[in-house]
Amino acid sequence: MLADVVIAGAGPNGLMLACELSLAGVRPVVLERSPEPSRENRANGLVGQVVRMLDRRGLYQPLAGKPEPPQPLPAFFFGAMPMDLRPLEDNPFYLLPVPQTRIERVLAERAGELGVEVRRGHELTGMSQHAEAVTIEVSGPNGCYEIGSRYLVGADGAHSTTRKLAGIGFPGAASDDIVLRIAEVAVPDELVDPATGGLNLPGYGSIPPMYQRTERGVFVYGRAPSRPDMVATFEWMTDGFDPGTPLTLEELHDSIYRVLGADLPLRPPDAPGPQRLDRSIGVNTRLADRYRDGRVLLVGDAAHVHFVIGGPGLNLGLQDAVNLGWKLAAVIHGWAPAGLLDTYEGERRPVGERVAMHSQAQLALVAPGAEVTALRELFAELLHDRRTIAHIANMMAGADIRYEMGVRDTHHLVGRWAPDLALESGRLAELTTTARPLLLDLTEDGSLATAADGWGDRVDTVPARAKESSITGLLLRPDCYVAWATDTPRPDHRDRESLRTALTTWFGPTAAR
Numbered sequence: 001m002l003a004d005v006v007i008a009g010a011g012p013n014g015l016m017l018a019c020e021l022s023l024a025g026v027r028p029v030v031l032e033r034s035p036e037p038s039r040e041n042r043a044n045g046l047v048g049q050v051v052r053m054l055d056r057r058g059l060y061q062p063l064a065g066k067p068e069p070p071q072p073l074p075a076f077f078f079g080a081m082p083m084d085l086r087p088l089e090d091n092p093f094y095l096l097p098v099p100q101t102r103i104e105r106v107l108a109e110r111a112g113e114l115g116v117e118v119r120r121g122h123e124l125t126g127m128s129q130h131a132e133a134v135t136i137e138v139s140g141p142n143g144c145y146e147i148g149s150r151y152l153v154g155a156d157g158a159h160s161t162t163r164k165l166a167g168i169g170f171p172g173a174a175s176d177d178i179v180l181r182i183a184e185v186a187v188p189d190e191l192v193d194p195a196t197g198g199l200n201l202p203g204y205g206s207i208p209p210m211y212q213r214t215e216r217g218v219f220v221y222g223r224a225p226s227r228p229d230m231v232a233t234f235e236w237m238t239d240g241f242d243p244g245t246p247l248t249l250e251e252l253h254d255s256i257y258r259v260l261g262a263d264l265p266l267r268p269p270d271a272p273g274p275q276r277l278d279r280s281i282g283v284n285t286r287l288a289d290r291y292r293d294g295r296v297l298l299v300g301d302a303a304h305v306h307f308v309i310g311g312p313g314l315n316l317g318l319q320d321a322v323n324l325g326w327k328l329a330a331v332i333h334g335w336a337p338a339g340l341l342d343t344y345e346g347e348r349r350p351v352g353e354r355v356a357m358h359s360q361a362q363l364a365l366v367a368p369g370a371e372v373t374a375l376r377e378l379f380a381e382l383l384h385d386r387r388t389i390a391h392i393a394n395m396m397a398g399a400d401i402r403y404e405m406g407v408r409d410t411h412h413l414v415g416r417w418a419p420d421l422a423l424e425s426g427r428l429a430e431l432t433t434t435a436r437p438l439l440l441d442l443t444e445d446g447s448l449a450t451a452a453d454g455w456g457d458r459v460d461t462v463p464a465r466a467k468e469s470s471i472t473g474l475l476l477r478p479d480c481y482v483a484w485a486t487d488t489p490r491p492d493h494r495d496r497e498s499l500r501t502a503l504t505t506w507f508g509p510t511a512a513r
Ligand SMILES: Cc1cc2nc3c(=O)[nH]c(=O)nc-3n(C[C@H](O)[C@H](O)[C@H](O)COP(=O)(O)OP(=O)(O)OC[C@H]3O[C@@H](n4cnc5c(N)ncnc54)[C@H](O)[C@@H]3O)c2cc1C
Pocket: 008, 009, 010, 011, 012, 013, 014, 031, 032, 033, 034, 038, 042, 043, 044, 045, 046, 047, 100, 122, 123, 124, 125, 155, 156, 157, 158, 160, 161, 162, 182, 299, 300, 301, 302, 308, 310, 311, 312, 313, 314, 315, 317
């Protein structure tokens, strides 16, 4: 039996891809080396466009635990400097403060509901590809075996075996002198400033929530309801500890003392379960030199790693998965237009490059030293300018993406993320949970729908009425990027022709099966 797709890795990005493929009618096999779900809470939350993406798949509500749609944040940070987002007319910054273990649990549940087969304790160990298929070698609990598959996707993290087996390079830069310490702790309540959520620390003074950079390093503090306090430091010194031993509260306490020059009492959290105490040395910024090699593709950390500040990792990786899922499914179903699968790398690698750029820029802005302090003062001035804030916020959120749609750009939305249009029947986000291509016909006479006759097996056509929008037609790819749009109240034959061109460009000719 030849599988359609094997995914190596049931981390968040592998699970998201599995869900997307299943929604598109392809049943992947997921191989996961670890016999049990991870208890490691790397990400503390999701930041940026990905929050809206999860809303478009009906995953925001189960993760957030509330029925309301996501709301933009009033403030965030660039290079550990506060950024007031309230002046922005179209604030792109969304946050979902949930730990990675919960994200993985919700995605695993969704994958289970969709019938995805996740083989835990099964490790990808070898691979060879031929013209028609990939032969995958697996080491499982009952021994070694092989699976043939039309495609293999490596979602197996930063040290990706898939990437290495495919011979895909992972060039980039390494800063070996940085130590990140992060722990779940209990900070005395009397030190917490209820007005700001930061700290009032004797010997130092007021510390805002999240980041405090000094000329000796960075201190991070966060308190969230029903979770232990999170404390972290970044220091640019790699001596004074034994890297072979686990991080202790004493070592973290001493690191905080060096960064702040003040004493922060710490004790283990009251919550049950293992206490998070992690130390990592060095920061890597790397990007796979290709996202595809024949029948092998990479998503998530297998394709890119970068400094963690601002939490861009899953914003990038989960949207890689959403970009790839429908394209790979289209190839497997046989209706993909020529070159569709190559647009995955064409679209997503530049986004990865941009994250590498802004996370490295932020790494430079939090480094020690008086010159960096001067640079920060300059940036702090720039961050009062609304246009600068908009530029940086859109970049960090990943909301500045405009994909090349290959059709004459008739409308400012073409290539961009579709706005969550308010419709008389609800929100646009409620129509995209199936992950199918969608033609929204907002004309009074429903005249656009007929133009899509012939694509009915691939494209859902939904007549609707928009509230407070001049848009009369919108063609969405399953990743919610706009392939075609119009404001024309009564679309004529030219509008319908350009719609058919967009349908053919992204969803293949009508005759293809
Ligand atoms: C300290 C820290 C804080 C972070 N904070 C944030 C944050 O706040 N927000 C954010 O968005 N991101 C954050 N990140 C980044 C985020 O954790 C990663 O981007 C994310 O885990 C990548 O997901 P992934 O699925 O690509 O890979 P992983 O999560 O690494 O999953 C890969 C999976 O593949 C499995 N695997 C590996 N090799 C094989 C094999 N050969 N065969 C089968 N299975 C295999 C592994 O067991 C694992 O389950 C943080 C990272 C760190 C280190």
